[in-house]
Amino acid sequence: MKPIRLPEPPGSPPMGVPDIFEGGVYGVIRRAVVIGNGFPASENQSVGLVRALGLSEKQILYRVTRPRGGINEWLHWLPVSLHKKLYYIIRQIYAYSQVLLTRRGKKIVSIRNENGVSAGVSSVLEADVKNIVTMARETFEKDGPLLVVACGRDTISVASSIKRLASENVFVVQIQHPRSHLDRFDMVITPKHDYYPLTSGAQEQVPRFLRRWITPHEPPGRNVVLTVGALHQVDSTALRSAAIAWHDEFAPLPKPLLVVNIGGPTSFCRYGADLAKQLTDSLSNVLASCGSLRISFSRRTPEKVSKIVMKELGSHPKVYVWDGEDPNPHMGHLAWADAFVVTADSVSLLSEACSTGKPVYVVGAERCTWKFVEFHKILRERGLVRPFTGLEDMSESWSYPPLNDTAEAANRVHEALVDRGWRLRP
Numbered sequence: 096m097k098p099i100r101l102p103e104p105p106g107s108p109p110m111g112v113p114d115i116f117e118g119g120v121y122g123v124i125r126r127a128v129v130i131g132n133g134f135p136a137s138e139n140q141s142v143g144l145v146r147a148l149g150l151s152e153k154q155i156l157y158r159v160t161r162p163r164g165g166i167n168e169w170l171h172w173l174p175v176s177l178h179k180k181l182y183y184i185i186r187q188i189y190a191y192s193q194v195l196l197t198r199r200g201k202k203i204v205s206i207r208n209e210n211g212v213s214a215g216v217s218s219v220l221e222a223d224v225k226n227i228v229t230m231a232r233e234t235f236e237k238d239g240p241l242l243v244v245a246c247g248r249d250t251i252s253v254a255s256s257i258k259r260l261a262s263e264n265v266f267v268v269q270i271q272h273p274r275s276h277l278d279r280f281d282m283v284i285t286p287k288h289d290y291y292p293l294t295s296g297a298q299e300q301v302p303r304f305l306r307r308w309i310t311p312h313e314p315p316g317r318n319v320v321l322t323v324g325a326l327h328q329v330d331s332t333a334l335r336s337a338a339i340a341w342h343d344e345f346a347p348l349p350k351p352l353l354v355v356n357i358g359g360p361t362s363f364c365r366y367g368a369d370l371a372k373q374l375t376d377s378l379s380n381v382l383a384s385c386g387s388l389r390i391s392f393s394r395r396t397p398e399k400v401s402k403i404v405m406k407e408l409g410s411h412p413k414v415y416v417w418d419g420e421d422p423n424p425h426m427g428h429l430a431w432a433d434a435f436v437v438t439a440d441s442v443s444l445l446s447e448a449c450s451t452g453k454p455v456y457v458v459g460a461e462r463c464t465w466k467f468v469e470f471h472k473i474l475r476e477r478g479l480v481r482p483f484t485g486l487e488d489m490s491e492s493w494s495y496p497p498l499n500d501t502a503e504a505a506n507r508v509h510e511a512l513v514d515r516g517w518r519l520r521p
Contacts, residue, residue: 102320109355122517123239124266127154130222130245130253133161137247140270140326144244144284145332147505148519158223161251175249224256231257231264242516246270246480255279266512274310278318282511284320285502286442287473292464300465320507322500323473324446330502334430334451341427349386349413351433351489356448357404358441359395363467370438370459371400375407377458377485380438382413384489389428390416395439431493436483439463439471449479452497 127150133136138156145154161167161178166185170178195237233243242266245254251273258267258280272285291297292309301309315321345352355378362364382388390408392401417424435448439459448455455482460471475481478495512518
């Protein structure tokens with residue numbers, strides 16, 4: 096088998112000419128702002144793009160936060176600003192009612208309050224549009240334009256407001272389709288399957304009176320960059336570093352090493368105990384051709400699924416199940432695995448696995464609906480994945496040109512900046 100050449104992160108433009116002779120500092124981007132939403136899968140895409148652009152050491156992370164816990168779990172469908180205002184009103188009403196109850200001698204029960212920020216990231220700044228716009232304007236002459244990268248529904252209003260208020264000082268990239276008014280951003284990066292609603296097959300599934308509510312309504316414009324999957328931080332440099340960092344744990348393992356990544360059901364990919372049983376039966380069948388088998392669950396994995404996997408495979412001498420307590424071995428898995436089995440629900444996990452050029456088997460794709468059907472179709476047509484049947488011989492390998500979405504998207508950012516008369520110089 097020919098060696099697999101992994102994608103390198105895009106390089107910086109050629110050096111050697113002082114900025115003053117190439118448009119001055121005003122056209123050189125040296126820093127980035129990431130607008131996050133608190134969800135690792137989304138923030139990983141933004142950070143991955145910034146890393147591919149060579150600005151990972153010069154980025155600031157801001158986060159759009161929602162109130163969480165209690166009644167807030169029923170309010171997540173609202174825009175962030177409206178959600179916060181409504182929750183404030185609810186808290187004021189609740190506090191007033193508690194004062195009345197106290198005067199009547201009743202016991203006060205506190206209302207649960209969480210700010211939506213994960214533990215350990217207290218230093219992350221709240222995504223305040225006014226502050227970011229002020230920074231972009233006031234530092235423009237000294238530090239040049241500001242690259243703003245956002246991902247996820249909750250970040251749309253913040254990113255678009257920054258673009259509207261400081262258009263001469265920023266270049267705004269929105270990752271994931273914002274559903275409408277794409278001209279609010281300098282660039283939108285989104286998977287091809289987000290445009291599945293425009294296909295004839297999708298139109299046939301939607302009653303005519305509902306079609307106006309299904310987005311997007313128009314084909315991708317000039318400022319839209321289409322990818323196969325999700326952006327991420329996995330490239331040859333990251334894999335080499337992970338291979339070194341995890342050498343002592345993975346090098347002694349018997350080969351071939353099969354890594355299994357289990358996600359969780361979504362609205363477009365529903366499954367439960369039935370898929371868990373199908374997966375464990377298939378894994379039991381291929382264990383004879385495996386040297387080692389390592390299994391990881393995600394935060395979305397239902398307890399009933401993990402329990403079935405642990406019951407059926409947890410005691411097998413070839414099997415190791417990550418318990419979530421030790422350092423996360425995910426990058427080590429990507430670097431050292433000989434093949435992967437991934438549940439069909441996770442675009443992120445599949446995108447990362449397919450960036451290695453190693454065999455990727457998918458379980459549960461037949462249970463997916465709507466745009467996920469299109470996603471898996473694209474993966475299969477490009478030869479990136481195969482269905483996991485349990486009949487595979489894991490000692491036999493196969494390969495393909497690694498998925499290179501992040502580097503390709505970074506190159507498109509470079510091109511768009513050149514068109515604007517700007518450039519990146521880390």
